[in-house]
Amino acid sequence: MPSWGLIVEETCGYQDRRWxxxxxxxxxxxxxxxxxxxxxxxxxxxxxxxRLPKRRLVYEAADGYIVFVRGATETFHLRFSVAELVHDTYAPARPQGRPEPAAEPEDAVPANHGRRKS
Structure with missing residues (x-):
């Protein structure tokens, strides 16, 4: 049976809004x-x-839900998604009938790709 990640993306911050x-x-x-x-x-x-939500609107989308939360002066939005787990570096046991993964190709993404530099 597949494993699904339950994910929320939300806007954060006031002056420097980011996802x-x-x-x-x-x-x-x-x-x-x-x-x-x-x-x-x-x-x-x-x-x-x-901080003080007044109203919540929940809309169904193709991969989950889009939510608008209205406050006293502003509206913030969130996106809720499901995503099927296709790779996990910690796999305790391989289910019956699933083959071992093939070796990584030479042009695989480097291990530090996408990580923030400290």
Missing amino acids: EATHLGEFDGTRQQALTRLLKFAKTYEPAHP
């Missing part, structure tokens, strides 16, 4: 079951902004 993604957890089951679980998060997740 931040948070891994809410994993769900084993069908995609539809994962979306049903994700809807619970979309309805109840408490974002950092706005």
Whole structure:
């Protein structure tokens, strides 16, 4: 059975608004079951902004939900998505019937690709 990541992306900050993604957890089951679980998060997740939410609008999208949370002066939005896990460096046991992965090609992405420099 596939494993699905439950993910929320939200706008953070005031003057320097940026997107931040948070891994809410994993769900084993069908995609539809994962979306049903994700809807619970979309309805109840408490974002950092706005501090005093007045209204929440939840829209279904192709891969999850888009949520608008209106505050007293501004509206913030969040995107809730399901994503099927296709690779994990920690794999405790390989399920029956799944072959070992092929060796990485010569042009594989470098190990430090995408990491922030400290």
